[in-house]
Amino acid sequence: MDARAGGMTFGFPRMHKEAAERRDFLPSLIRLVADLGCEVYVESGIGSGMGYTDGDYLSAPDVHLADEVQAYAQDVVVVLRAPIGKFDMIRRGGTLVSMLHFPTRPARVRHLEDSGIDAIGLDTIEDDEGRRLVVNSKSVAWNGLEAAFVMLERKWPVLTSRERRPVRVTVMGAGEIGRHAVEAATKYGDRERAELLMRYGVPGVEVVTIGRNLTSDAQYLKRHLSETDVLVDATQRHDPAVPLVPNDWLELLPRHAVICDLVVDPYLLDADPPTVRGIEGIPQGNLDRYMFDVDDPAWDLLPRGIPTRSRRPVVSCYSWPGVHPRRCMELYCKQLAPLLETLIERGGLRGVRPDGSYHERALYRGSLRAFRRADGSELPPPPEARLDLVGASSGDTG
């Protein structure tokens, strides 16, 4: 065993979410962890949604097949989406590495702390400039726009005609996702489709991006909606209680226009203040169902009090990157590899220093401890860590 690993064990459980959630970490990442001297336990069936067999994961001697309970019982548990309802399977002092969204999930944070779990939120691992290191905003944009143009072609068959005018896409929001949405929109969310249409001499796509200083200009926005074929919500709102586009404005969009929801804010009407969606009255989808025509029953299932009278076809998905699972996981594995290398090298999360190497600093920022410190509510270390501190001078428990 590699001396750096210090006897750490890793568990890679499956996600067990909606049926169309097919993502798991790939054999290459599991092998990397094993090659660094760790015992790795993968849940049987891992990767099967993407066509992998258990055998594909067992290429290194230190990789073992396990059931879900065993996979969660290891020192470090790595699972992409937060394992809601399964935290109790993680042992006290264990480390959970997952998309945990600490800032918006206070109950989850409390639960992790109460359970003595040392956690790293993949979504909060950031470099010194605040850039996320494990992120797939590109897939959010490309997969969402791809679906939007599939829907647009259904509603507006001239999309593939040489005689039509350029397609008009309006992207609200120019941040991380908005930037990728612009590029994706210029290529119909699908490079092959873009090349094909260009080869046939079909005019391309004009993408108009408007930031907050124009989305708040009702007169401008209403006029602009009438000239929009695809309306993309890629905003980060200051005030999630107020929609950017009230439901009745959707009547201004052409009948064939498609709404592409890349933000996927929830409706939380019981919260104080309540959270509503940026484009009011549209359904929220998931990997099982993310395309909603105007007569879809999903519109009628929205919370009472949300106006849905004005409707246009919508594409919306809670996990856009999961639409193309293998592509998504290839990226996440590449992003995660140097971070797991660092985690192992430092003998676990407790050895990760806030002023260490580039990847150490980023990992530290992703930790629950760092979140609490930034949040101003720093907690005492979990019980095991307290014991370590009594007996160890370096704080490195490796």
Place this chain on the structure above:
Amino acid sequence: MHKEPGERRDFLPEMIGHLGRVGAREVVLEEGYGSGLGIPIDAYLRATSRARVASYDECLDQDVVVVVRCPEQDELRRLRRGAVLVSMLHFGTRPGRTALLASLGVRAVSLDAIADGSGRRLVENLEAVAWNGVRAAFQEIQRRHPHFDHPSRRPLHVTCLGSGGVGGWAVFAATRYGDPQLRDALVAVNVPGVEVTVVDFDLTWNEEYMLGRLERTDLLIDATRRSDPSRPVVPNAWLSALPDDAVILDLACDPYDLSATPPVVKGIEGVPHGSLDRFVFPADDEAWNHLDPRIETTNRRLALSCYSWPGLDPVGSMRTYGEQLEPLLAIVVEKPAGEWGGASGSQLEHALDRAEVSTWMRAQAA
């Protein structure tokens, strides 16, 4: 860096300190290092006890030489055989220099070629290219627009050619006038914002569409990466459609090289090529007249072009490069170049190895 006077960049003391911490035996700094940034040499010497000051020649004589912009060819010949050179080397577009480095036996690592397994560059500052260029362009617009900060003016119309790495950041920056503080100030007094329209190569060929778009453009940005650099995206004749007070911003900064086969021209035909010393060219600027007469320059608008847009914010630029380089230089210090990227090598080692000239040349030949 021995470049134009406007080039003030050197690495910051933080990175020099990092080199000491990761085990560099000695860090040799050229006399005057950091002076362009206003950083006293003492700040570097305090960052690590392993730093010392020496002549430029002595700096070039070290095991590892790190400098953002590539030294001139006669300076490259002074590097030791087997030395590691870490710099922006642009192997693909500088074939002569690349061959020279290989023949000298220099382990040259091109910063612009260091990419992870998915091809994402690990050392880049496209964000600064866009923000610095867009900020400078809006400063010119603000200077000339009679109602720039008045609530009655219409939204400003920006047309951005290209939606890739630079284009994406240019869109973001343009929605904020390249200056978040200016944007906040204008929002506070209800001044309409900026509408950014992006068009890519599947529309730029359409002359009728483009002329209509240019007529409605206040700021035209070239953020393209052309597959055929011998043909402009916007021929000079089309510039006549731009309003007289429109501004052109060249972020692509392709050079003019009419001696190359095929020749290389800028994406917006006729725009002068700028540097850190001079990057704003009014329509009546002499620079337009000094271009090769084979380049059409009849139609002119105020244009901005700079070969090194990140250099406008030298400290920010070097902070970014320094942070991106830290983990890579740790490997350079720790391992000889020949051992990068072996079977047990980390992801970063492999990235470094792929950007080393001999590996790069082998990959091109394969």
